[in-house]
Amino acid sequence: MTVGPRTGAQVTLEALLASGVDVCFANPGTTEIEVVAALSRVPAMRSILGLFEGVVTGAADGYGRMAGHPAATLLHLGPGLGNGLANLHNARRARTPIVNLVGDHASHHQRYDAPLQSDIESLARPVSGWYQRTSRREDLARDAAAAVVAAQGPPGAVATLVVPADLWWSTSPEVELVPRVAPKPLSEVGDEAVAEVEAALRSGGPAALLMGAGANCEPALRAASRVAAATGARLLGETFSARLERGGGLPELERVAYLGEFATAQLQGLRTLVLVEARAPVSFFAYPERPSLLAPEGCRAVSLSQPGQDSVAALLELCERLHAGALGLPPPVVTRGARPTGAIDVTTFAAAVAAVLPEGAIVSDEANTSGTMLLGATASAPRHDWLSLTGGAIGQGLPVATGAAVACPDRPVLCLEADGSAMYTLQALWTQARESLNVTTVLLNNGSYAILEFELNRLASAAGGGGARQLLSLAGPALDWVALARGLGVAASRATTAEELTGQLSRAMTEPGPALIEAVLHGA
């Protein structure tokens, strides 16, 4: 089927729409101006402005994690892509489906090396599972559809499509519509893999299942819990999950610790580690004289499934083979902890979240050092999703919360955000205000890059002098997050006690639209 005259920009948007992509997070420039114009003619495509590209790509990440299908971005040449790279890096690690649309100079203009010209492919490749530059007008619809297919996987990927401006402003008298390609199904796990895991679990000795990626959903967790109950294996979770379903009586995972020495202690004595869409645990950073691989020597890692495979079916097959009962581990009781009192510290902060977390909440967790007690405190909270910092590139939390709220407008989103990390992409608050998104941010103000102070203190060589300390402090001047949030159009308040924090949090999560609570940590 063909349709009548339209610009290349309109063709691109319509092809994305036909493939099921109906949200575009955008920070456009002149090379993308025809796409901006076309948005008026393609009203089914919702466009959402970010005032910095890291907001755009991080929001696309949050959207993709929750929607399960991609949003598009719209970025302005190499520098616009550059600004979005850190959160695309996180999205790549999360295997989030994203159609990453980048405009470029018109084809005939590129040889003149105009000021904004750069090597876009070199910048894009490290974060992209799929990369394509469209070079002919007639390929626009096909390439856009191919980008959606590549992004969807499974597993999901960042699919970068670069389009020169002249293709977007070109007009085609007749355009052939590209039919929607159905998403590929998950691929099956072979019998041998399941049999090998069964044998490993039957061979005796302490064992654990490490759940990762797409295996962090309810059916996989329930099946894994049955395996654990039948074999005595522990249920471990990745340190940073793209999306973890938890609370409400779901089997709880024991998260592999962030710090290598804690993780090593945690995994001590394991003889068998079954990897379910996970990789063998690796230290987040390397340290002198410490191992990169965290599992003990003599522990055998056996892979049940890879991302993109049907882990639920494989786990159910494993249950059959192991004659596992139908119920699995006893579910944690759903309870509310008491409202905390006193100063705000890691414990009372976690207790405040646990006391008020609503049913169906989505938590975007970039609390970093302030968040160490969160998972423990919220294990018996009502059902919710937990989104973590997957790639280590800080500045993810606020944008991911933004995109998650776009994907799930009827669910409350709670963003737990460290001050140092928040500064990278604070512009996200403005987008939350413009779109009236239901995001409540708890901004944890400890006045420092606390994780780096911790690392500095661990160094044998640390002199601890002023030059070093000064470089890790966010005080002098202190950041005023209430002022910053209000400057970006978001209602804000400050909490200096656990009672204030809990009260403000409870109110903010039930009111529509965004809000920010600056939680001043004790001693900050």
Place this chain on the structure above:
Amino acid sequence: MTVGPRTGAQVTLEALLASGVDVCFANPGTTEIEVVAALSRVPAMRSILGLFEGVVTGAADGYGRMAGHPAATLLHLGPGLGNGLANLHNARRARTPIVNLVGDHASHHQRYDAPLQSDIESLARPVSGWYQRTSRREDLARDAAAAVVAAQGPPGAVATLVVPADLWWSTSPEVELVPRVAPKPLSEVGDEAVAEVEAALRSGGPAALLMGAGANCEPALRAASRVAAATGARLLGETFSARLERGGGLPELERVAYLGEFATAQLQGLRTLVLVEARAPVSFFAYPERPSLLAPEGCRAVSLSQPGQDSVAALLELCERLHAGALGLPPPVVTRGARPTGAIDVTTFAAAVAAVLPEGAIVSDEANTSGTMLLGATASAPRHDWLSLTGGAIGQGLPVATGAAVACPDRPVLCLEADGSAMYTLQALWTQARESLNVTTVLLNNGSYAILEFELNRLASAAGGGGARQLLSLAGPALDWVALARGLGVAASRATTAEELTGQLSRAMTEPGPALIEAVLHGA
């Protein structure tokens, strides 16, 4: 000569210091923690924290433009580099000397693909004139020194040095000091090039000299002015200069217009275009049916010199050959315009700047659409330097002003900043406050991406519907720049009339430390 035991991080800092680099703009992470520790032992290296990497790289750009020698950056693996890429792109276009120091995972850790692992080289190459990864502890000092040499040029360049964390934490019992390498002199322009330019200028017909890069300094401008007086040639300047010396009676350049159609009209009729460290003018963006090259057909471009060559000597030689008089064009009179009154618009804004610009000021100009009258209004102001957006990647102005103020602590810095651009790197204000830098920012609030509204209005295909307009508006919610500046620790005020703007500007430029004035543009 050798010195006693020290970490690789200390060796690196000392090698940079020995090569004349004594400022490090930093946003470190765990892989750079040994450098942070070493800063306490190398107090001569001034470290300045940026809360986002675009601030770090943009400040290094501003520093290098004004100091004439490089500062170092300190960035955290691929994602940290990614966040700094846009302003490194601008720095590359400005040919600013920068030693771009990037930490990476320890060598033995890289094969495990830990979360922050990425292809740093692929990200760095497009912005780097020189790239090196140090792989042996004993090469640290040599590589750091080589990075400084590569950065200095001339012409200047971004020299990226990647250092794995294990080299920084390694300790050497004895370190051989690397002697400082003297910067390379400018290379000479050959006689043939000068003779060819002479012949072209003597051949008759309308001619112009287009001054670029290092030829925007006083001696080159004065010599070019003599050539112009002797031949009747016009003196043109690039649309965006890295650093232009002007005011105080210096010969004024006629800037090539930003918009292609205006530039084409401006260059109409030229028969000879002499390029002095400049390239033949190219349209900033391409447009349908419009040429990329802006000089008229039949206009011959003749290159006198390239960046890195001794343009002053070549221009003086040209003066000799042309028997040019000693004085050149009559210098413009240094005058102060009257203080403007009424609403703030592009004219009264420019008049306000012209009325108060102090002797010796450094202007970081990212005023974009609001700045069209600035150069005309300030041509007869006291002597000052003008720093422009060289690479088109917006978000340059605030960081460049920051770095310029570090390089020139005794000079007042005026940052003229569009609201849309300011949002990309507003974190720079915090660094200005922490370092008590003498930067006055005029934040031009017109509530929109005005340049894109302009481009949208030029499109034949523009429907002008709500979807498109909404994507270019910064209102809803309006940004409150007074709140944002105060939240970042910078004193701020709001001006809604030209009288208020001039008065606040006059005060702020004489008071120490940073200040921000939000200028609300008429109709915004």
